[in-house]
Amino acid sequence: MTLELVKKFEQINPILTATTLDENTAVFLSYNEESMYYQLLLVSESTYKIIHLDYKEKHYSLENHPVLFSIDKHFGWIKNQNELLLYSYENQAFESIQIGNSPILPKRFNLTWRVPISDSSVLPVCFNGDGINHDTRYLAFLAVDIIKKQAHWESWTSLETTEFAHHQDNTYPPKIDTAMWKEDGLYVFSSGGQITSVNKWGMDYYAFAKGNRNGAIEKILFDSGNLQAINSKKQGVNGLFSNSKKYLLLTPIFKNDQWKGKQHILNLESNEISEIAFPRGFGKFPQIIQHFGNHFWVYLRDTKELAICKIETSTH
Numbered sequence: 001m002t003l004e005l006v007k008k009f010e011q012i013n014p015i016l017t018a019t020t021l022d023e024n025t026a027v028f029l030s031y032n033e034e035s036m037y038y039q040l041l042l043v044s045e046s047t048y049k050i051i052h053l054d055y056k057e058k059h060y061s062l063e064n065h066p067v068l069f070s071i072d073k074h075f076g077w078i079k080n081q082n083e084l085l086l087y088s089y090e091n092q093a094f095e096s097i098q099i100g101n102s103p104i105l106p107k108r109f110n111l112t113w114r115v116p117i118s119d120s121s122v123l124p125v126c127f128n129g130d131g132i133n134h135d136t137r138y139l140a141f142l143a144v145d146i147i148k149k150q151a152h153w154e155s156w157t158s159l160e161t162t163e164f165a166h167h168q169d170n171t172y173p174p175k176i177d178t179a180m181w182k183e184d185g186l187y188v189f190s191s192g193g194q195i196t197s198v199n200k201w202g203m204d205y206y207a208f209a210k211g212n213r214n215g216a217i218e219k220i221l222f223d224s225g226n227l228q229a230i231n232s233k234k235q236g237v238n239g240l241f242s243n244s245k246k247y248l249l250l251t252p253i254f255k256n257d258q259w260k261g262k263q264h265i266l267n268l269e270s271n272e273i274s275e276i277a278f279p280r281g282f283g284k285f286p287q288i289i290q291h292f293g294n295h296f297w298v299y300l301r302d303t304k305e306l307a308i309c310k311i312e313t314s315t316h
Helices: none
Strands: 003-008 015-022 025-031 038-044 048-052 067-071 074-080 083-088 093-100 122-128 138-145 150-158 178-182 185-190 207-211 217-223 237-241 247-252 264-267 272-275 286-292 295-300 305-311
Touching: 003 295, 015 067, 015 074, 015 286, 015 295, 025 067, 025 286, 067 122, 074 093, 122 178, 178 237, 185 237, 247 286
Parallel strands: 093 150
Antiparallel strands: 003 305, 015 025, 025 038, 038 048, 067 074, 074 083, 083 093, 122 138, 138 150, 178 185, 185 207, 207 217, 237 247, 247 264, 264 272, 286 295, 295 305
């Protein structure tokens, strides 16, 4: 897949996650390097707006990190198990919504950025429930009514290990990089199961699977195999579903695997994996972080720039 540039933005603060409202508008969670506080960027071809989040703590000291979400062209962020904030276009500010039914959640409940993807008003929210690193191995289903401004937790679960052929330690369930609720089915990308440092030792496996709300896996859609048995080199891939629900974005952690560190993209309709050819001048570390409609949102990590791209016309 070859991309062409639509628009590039000036240098920005480091981006952590993103969600889209429509083809031309996206919201990014970032942090200011000097103050180390969170902020949101509301960006379109004609708009660039910084929205500061109400945090008194530095981002690295929080037990719960803001989780971006979007529903029906509205956006907000989940602050913790008891509160979310929905952006009011009329008031140009966030409105607090209390989340009901939080007692059903486990005692340990730590949010870590990951954006829930859904085709309904029920969001599959990843969380850390065991205190192991910052890995998210659990999912909680959050129902949000943006009209009535109400929200409540419906249930929570983890993934069953039986269908993950290379999951070795059943003490801990598989990690969940990204989760999507689509047509009453749960789709997840797991970055393995081991509790040791991925940066130091690499992943044990990664897999893309379809399951249900109870965490039962109905089908493994692809599986990396036992990465540590393939060769002695560190390997690993992180996954991210797009808001369009059309792509799974696959980003290698290391440069010595078969993809040579280059991002690939899985088309969820055709089940085909393609390498990304970025426009010239995008530096060494461009990464697609969202997609909707015809637009791909690309973060240039080495220059900390943001770009809107589309598929090159000549490739159609």
